[in-house]
Amino acid sequence: xxxxxxxxxxxxxxxxxxxxxxxxxxxxxxxxxxxxxxxxxxxxxxxxxxxxxxxxxxxxxxxxxxxxxxxxxxxxxxxxxxxxxxxxxxxxxxxxxxxxxx
Numbered sequence: 729x730x731x732x733x734x735x736x737x738x739x740x741x742x743x744x745x746x747x748x749x750x751x752x753x754x755x756x757x758x759x760x761x762x763x764x765x766x767x768x769x770x771x772x773x774x775x776x777x778x779x780x781x782x783x784x785x786x787x788x789x790x791x792x793x794x795x796x797x798x799x800x801x802x803x804x805x806x807x808x809x810x811x812x813x814x815x816x817x818x819x820x821x822x823x824x825x826x827x828x829x830x
Contacts, residue, residue, distance in 0.1 A: 730760070732812075734767040734785070735828065740803055740810040750815050755793040762789065763815050766799045772821055773828040781805055782813065786821050793817075 730742040742763070750756050766787040776782035785801040792799070797817035803810040 732764050732767050734803070734810065735770060735773075738805065738808060738810050740767055740812060742812045746812050746814070750812075753816055755817060756815065758793075759799070759815070762787075762792075762799050763801055763812070766801050766815075767803070769830070770828070771798075771830050772826060774822055775825045775827050776802070777822075777824045779804070783810070783827055784822060784824075786818075789817075 729744065730747075732740040732742065734740050766785050770785040770787050772786045774784045774786070776784055781804050783803050783805060785803060786798045788796070788798050790796050794817050797819060798821060799815065800818050801815040802813040804813055
């Protein structure tokens with residue numbers, strides 16, 4: 729298990745099981761540092777439209793294994809502690825309520 733901090737000071741866990749899930753996308757194999765950066769200094773945090781306890785952290789990267797993309801990190805927050813559900817590169821930020829913006 730890896731422990732990260734987010735921009736709001738919360739502890740965010742990444743379990744071995746979730747990391748294995750993330751690695752099903754080949755482009756994510758060397759992206760732990762970008763995941764850490766996205767949690768610590770996101771461009772925007774959105775609330776999931778499907779689960780009120782899930783926050784979607786986005787940060788734009790000019791260079792990724794799949795060109796210029798946002799990295800999205802989905803985090804479930806329970807009792808002030810978060811754990812990463814998934815992470816991947818995407819073209820755009822999803823619609824929905826903004827929780828935090830840089």
